[in-house]
Amino acid sequence: xxxxHHPAAAGNVHLAxxxxxRPAGLADRGCKRVTAHAGAEVQKVQPPxxxxxxxxxxxxxxRADSGEFIGLVNEASLIPTGRHAPLRDLxxxxxxxxxxxxxxxxxxx
Numbered sequence: 001x002x003x004x005h006h007p008a009a010a011g012n013v014h015l016a017x018x019x020x021x022r023p024a025g026l027a028d029r030g031c032k033r034v035t036a037h038a039g040a041e042v043q044k045v046q047p048p049x050x051x052x053x054x055x056x057x058x059x060x061x062x063r064a065d066s067g068e069f070i071g072l073v074n075e076a077s078l079i080p081t082g083r084h085a086p087l088r089d090l091x092x093x094x095x096x097x098x099x100x101x102x103x104x105x106x107x108x109x
Contacts (some may be wrong), residue, residue, distance in 0.1 A: 016043040016087045018064050019078035029076045037063065037070050043087060045069070047050070062088070 007071035021034070021042045028034045042061040044053050047069075057075045062068060067088030 014087055015084040018081045018083045018085055020081055022079055024076040025074045028074050033071055033074055
């Protein structure tokens, strides 16, 4: 049963656990994209059409602050912080910021 006092209970906000990225294992230590974000606070994400997180102990992560997609990392590289934050959806944010089309602009007049 969901907790009514949980922050996500107020709306459709999905809160994801935050982790500190500490590259562990050969694949993560050898990848410049992952090592460039060492020490950053990240969240697990599930890109559409990709294998589920946890398959072969690997998962997809993005930066918690900016929503920048980092990529596939080993789960051993993630240290739980105990914090939760809403997932950022950069595609949805871009759609919300886009300029109205000609048809949308002329309909409002």
